[in-house]
Amino acid sequence: MSEKVLVVGGVAGGASTAARVRRLDENAEVIMFEKGPHVSFSNCSLPYHLSGIVEDSEKLVLMNPNTFKNRYNIEARVNQEVIQINREVKTITVRDLLTEQTYDESYDKLVLSPGASPIKPPLEGINNPNVFTVRNVVDIEKIMSFVKLNNVKNIAVIGGGFIGVEVAENFRLADYNVNVSLVEFADQVMAPYDYDMAQILHKEMVDHGVDLILNDGLDTIGDGYIKTQSGKQVGAEAVVLAIGVRPERKLAEGAGLEIGETGAIKVNQHYLTNDKDIYAVGDAIEVYHRQLHKPTRLALAGPAQKQARAAADHMYGIPSRNLGVIGSSSIHMFDLNAASTGLNAKMADQAGFKHDYVYVMPGDKVSLMPNSNPMHFKLVYEVTTGKILGAQAIGKGNVDKRIDVIATMITMNGTLEDLKDLELSYSPMLGTAKDVVNHAALVGLNLLYGRYEEVKVSQVRELIEEDAFIIDAREKNEYQTGHLINSINIPLSEFRQRLDEIPNDRPVYIHCRSGQRSYNMVIALRNLGYQNVYNISGSYLGINLYEYYNDITTDREKIVTEYNFR
Numbered sequence: 254m255s256e257k258v259l260v261v262g263g264v265a266g267g268a269s270t271a272a273r274v275r276r277l278d279e280n281a282e283v284i285m286f287e288k289g290p291h292v293s294f295s296n297c298s299l300p301y302h303l304s305g306i307v308e309d310s311e312k313l314v315l316m317n318p319n320t321f322k323n324r325y326n327i328e329a330r331v332n333q334e335v336i337q338i339n340r341e342v343k344t345i346t347v348r349d350l351l352t353e354q355t356y357d358e359s360y361d362k363l364v365l366s367p368g369a370s371p372i373k374p375p376l377e378g379i380n381n382p383n384v385f386t387v388r389n390v391v392d393i394e395k396i397m398s399f400v401k402l403n404n405v406k407n408i409a410v411i412g413g414g415f416i417g418v419e420v421a422e423n424f425r426l427a428d429y430n431v432n433v434s435l436v437e438f439a440d441q442v443m444a445p446y447d448y449d450m451a452q453i454l455h456k457e458m459v460d461h462g463v464d465l466i467l468n469d470g471l472d473t474i475g476d477g478y479i480k481t482q483s484g485k486q487v488g489a490e491a492v493v494l495a496i497g498v499r500p501e502r503k504l505a506e507g508a509g510l511e512i513g514e515t516g517a518i519k520v521n522q523h524y525l526t527n528d529k530d531i532y533a534v535g536d537a538i539e540v541y542h543r544q545l546h547k548p549t550r551l552a553l554a555g556p557a558q559k560q561a562r563a564a565a566d567h568m569y570g571i572p573s574r575n576l577g578v579i580g581s582s583s584i585h586m587f588d589l590n591a592a593s594t595g596l597n598a599k600m601a602d603q604a605g606f607k608h609d610y611v612y613v614m615p616g617d618k619v620s621l622m623p624n625s626n627p628m629h630f631k632l633v634y635e636v637t638t639g640k641i642l643g644a645q646a647i648g649k650g651n652v653d654k655r656i657d658v659i660a661t662m663i664t665m666n667g668t669l670e671d672l673k674d675l676e677l678s679y680s681p682m683l684g685t686a687k688d689v690v691n692h693a694a695l696v697g698l699n700l701l702y703g704r705y706e707e708v709k710v711s712q713v714r715e716l717i718e719e720d721a722f723i724i725d726a727r728e729k730n731e732y733q734t735g736h737l738i739n740s741i742n743i744p745l746s747e748f749r750q751r752l753d754e755i756p757n758d759r760p761v762y763i764h765c766r767s768g769q770r771s772y773n774m775v776i777a778l779r780n781l782g783y784q785n786v787y788n789i790s791g792s793y794l795g796i797n798l799y800e801y802y803n804d805i806t807t808d809r810e811k812i813v814t815e816y817n818f819r
């Protein structure tokens with residue numbers, strides 16, 4: 254006899270489960286319950302309605318209940334909130350939000366994919382009509398009509414994660430000209446990125462007119478303004494809260510289903526809860542982090558869809574392995590793309606991994622090609638095994654391709670040696686013969702095997718304060734357009750004739766524009782018997798990007814004579 258499968262939630266995890274069940278069983282009765290008015294919409298595209306990149310909000314809805322019925326014989330019931338699970342009789346209680354009537358529906362198998370809801374802290378003004386969150390099409394339409402009807406000119410976005418950053422970006426890109434502030438409690442936006450890489454994102458945001466307020470939190474929402482915890486008053490006729498999401502676990506909790514240590518619904522490797530007939534997937538569950546070996550939460554669309562497929566397969570006895578998650582994500586921000594996977598250096602530190610990292614910025618294409626740009630790439634690996642732990646990439650080019658290669662490597666337990674040997678495609682308009690990831694592996698191996706030593710971009714300010722001996726290995730004309738305040742210009746093309754200027758009784762730190770020329774000088778000096786020479790990772794471009802945001806937002810002295818971001 255065929256199953257009756259009920260699904261709670263009609264978007265990423267819910268719709269994917271329902272569709273997979275149909276593919277596995279033409280005779281199953283499949284009903285999907287969604288408390289909102291839409292199923293199957295693109296949550297991830299919601300912010301792009303604010304800028305008009307997605308002009309028509311109806312386009313955000315990918316499929317309607319009729320299409321589900323006609324194409325897949327799946328009944329998608331919208332405006333229906335599941336309010337209770339009655340496990341002993343295997344029914345759910347549903348409230349029709351249009352009529353307020355309730356009814357019960359029986360199931361053989363139940364799948365929960367209710368997602369996660371935006372966190373709203375209990376602050377003064379939080380329930381004002383000008384305070385919004387972004388979760389669905391209705392939310393984004395509400396924001397748009399409020400902003401337009403009230404001719405809003407100042408918007409405060411609270412929270413510098415994916416959603417906050419995308420919302421801020423899209424408001425700035427809109428043609429209705431609004432001032433946008435973004436308030437973030439931490440000292441950086443976008444937690445998957447290390448502090449050094451985040452500085453590149455900070456520059457991009459301030460360069461595009463976002464008033465970025467870090468190390469500060471929302472305190473009060475007033476009439477036309479917000480107040481931060483540090484006492485700053487910021488003009489805001491509209492406020493968008495994006496400080497994180499909380500797994501929707503009320504239904505599960507009410508039914509006595511187990512909640513895990515992260516506060517999300519606990520499932521086994523087949524996405525089964527502690528009830529053999531109830532599965533749970535998506536943002537509402539906790540998943541296993543394969544590198545940290547512990548439960549975590551990961552609110553991303555790709556994992557939700559994979560979990561949905563695995564849960565449906567398990568219902569029908571189809572085995573699927575569960576590798577756990579590593580956390581791969583990407584974001585587009587103004588003129589930059591950014592992507593990350595696995596552990597960043599901060600996470601590796603916290604988890605007690607002995608690790609190091611390389612920060613390189615090779616061209617994303619052959620340099621003479623149009624649209625060739627540096628790609629800032631940070632690769633984190635375990636010492637001494639060289640096992641790849643994670644990577645972050647930021648640039649104008651295809652960062653996602655590079656990060657996806659690293660995600661594959663991590664999943665296959667790859668090392669720097671494996672990455673170095675990886676045979677990747679190449680054409681000058683698309684990449685370089687030695688791809689960014691191969692390049693990073695080579696640099697990592699040189700470091701790992703002790704062929705040279707380096708200092709990180711975050712250590713340069715201290716070196717300057719100590720009056721360290723710093724060589725700028727760029728050509729004279731490059732040096733003249735801006736340099737570190739007490740560096741000495743000895744170009745790579747001249748240093749062999751100027752060895753008498755390079756001391757061998759004290760540490761010598763060398764940089765150029767991107768680290769390539771300085772690396773060559775470091776190696777040559779080592780071969781000439783210098784013991785104490787260090788490459789400055791990130792070099793002049795990396796130093797400028799690392800220093801810039803803090804320079805312009807604090808009253809500290811800058812350590813460069815002129816910025817140069819090229």
Ligand SMILES: Cc1cc2nc3c(=O)[nH]c(=O)nc-3n(C[C@H](O)[C@H](O)[C@H](O)COP(=O)(O)OP(=O)(O)OC[C@H]3O[C@@H](n4cnc5c(N)ncnc54)[C@H](O)[C@@H]3O)c2cc1C
Binds near residue numbers: 261298333387
């Ligand atoms: C603005 C935004 C941008 C995003 N960008 C990205 C991105 O770029 N990349 C990425 O990977 N991920 C992104 N995400 C995250 C991604 O959308 C989620 O991880 C994914 O949608 C989770 O799927 P889900 O099925 O668990 O939850 P959802 O897709 O949120 O679906 C859950 C649905 O269940 C419904 N529901 C809840 N409780 C009940 C109930 N009791 N009865 C009936 N219905 C109920 C809700 O109304 C909701 O529509 C973004 C999310 C948002 C909000």
